[in-house]
Amino acid sequence: xxxxxxxxxxxxxxxxxxxxxxxxxxxxxxxxxxxxxxxxxxxxxxxxxxxxxxxxxxxxxxxxxxxxxxxxxxxxxxxxxxxxxxxxxxxxxxxxxxxxxxxxxxxxxxxxxxxxxxxxxxxxxxxxxxxxxxxxxxxxxxxxxxxxxxxxxxxxxxxxxxxxxxxxxxxxxxxxxxxxxxxxxxxxxxxxxxxx
Numbered sequence: 001x002x003x004x005x006x007x008x009x010x011x012x013x014x015x016x017x018x019x020x021x022x023x024x025x026x027x028x029x030x031x032x033x034x035x036x037x038x039x040x041x042x043x044x045x046x047x048x049x050x051x052x053x054x055x056x057x058x059x060x061x062x063x064x065x066x067x068x069x070x071x072x073x074x075x076x077x078x079x080x081x082x083x084x085x086x087x088x089x090x091x092x093x094x095x096x097x098x099x100x101x102x103x104x105x106x107x108x109x110x111x112x113x114x115x116x117x118x119x120x121x122x123x124x125x126x127x128x129x130x131x132x133x134x135x136x137x138x139x140x141x142x143x144x145x146x147x148x149x150x151x152x153x154x155x156x157x158x159x160x161x162x163x164x165x166x167x168x169x170x171x172x173x174x175x176x177x178x179x180x181x182x183x184x185x186x187x188x189x190x191x192x193x194x195x196x
Contacts, residue, residue, distance in 0.1 A: 015047050018054035025062040030094045031055065034069045067094055082186065085179055092177040104171040108183035112160060115187060122188040123195065134161075 012020040014035055025031055033055045037044040052068070059066055067090055089106045093099040110118075116129055141157040144150035172178055181189075 014051040014054050018058040021055065021058040022061065025058050025064050028062065028064040030067060031059060031062075031064045032067045032069060032090055032094075036070070065094065065100070088180060089171060089177060093171075093174070096174055099174050102170070102174070104174070105168050106171065107168045108179055108186075110183055110187075114184070118184045118187045119191050122191045137161075 010020055010024060012018075014021070021031075033052065035051055035055075037047050055066065069086070069090065085108075086106050089104070093104060113129070120126065120129075137157055138154075140152055141154040144153040144156075168179075
């Protein structure tokens with residue numbers, strides 16, 4: 001059986017019409033709301049609010065549980081989420097009644113130093129890593145901000161030194177759910193694919 005066999009596709013404009021979803025929700029156990037517009041404009045904000053409002057409206061006459069999915073992209077962050085991890089977490093949360101009304105992060109984090117160590121190990125490179133002082137990095141980045149051809153800018157420095165972390169501890173506690181593959185192993189797999 002292929003992934004699309006047994007799947008009925010329904011096309012609807014959630015911003016304009018919720019009736020098609022209402023018919024589906026009448027017999028559904030769960031509704032996963034993953035639709036959204038990722039941009040920082042008044043128009044996209046209004047569209048996201050209206051879509052979510054219509055999804056909730058469509059569930060008014062239904063006993064289906066709503067699972068709302070968002071992403072760090074709404075905060076302007078460009079993180080990557082692996083589909084298998086997100087899908088597994090969503091199913092685990094949907095099946096657990098203790099997850100009702102709660103917010104969870106599907107997140108694995110590592111520092112830049114840990115990332116470099118995994119890449120070195122995967123590529124069998126064993127060299128000491130030199131650290132550049134932050135003040136020097138900031139000066140170089142400021143030069144890059146004014147020179148169009150310079151590859152190192154303040155925005156790139158901020159991305160490299162970002163220390164934001166989204167803890168997934170509550171997600172693991174609520175269901176005993178863990179990521180199927182550890183972050184270090186995921187990074188190693190990606191590096192191996194790049195260098196095939």
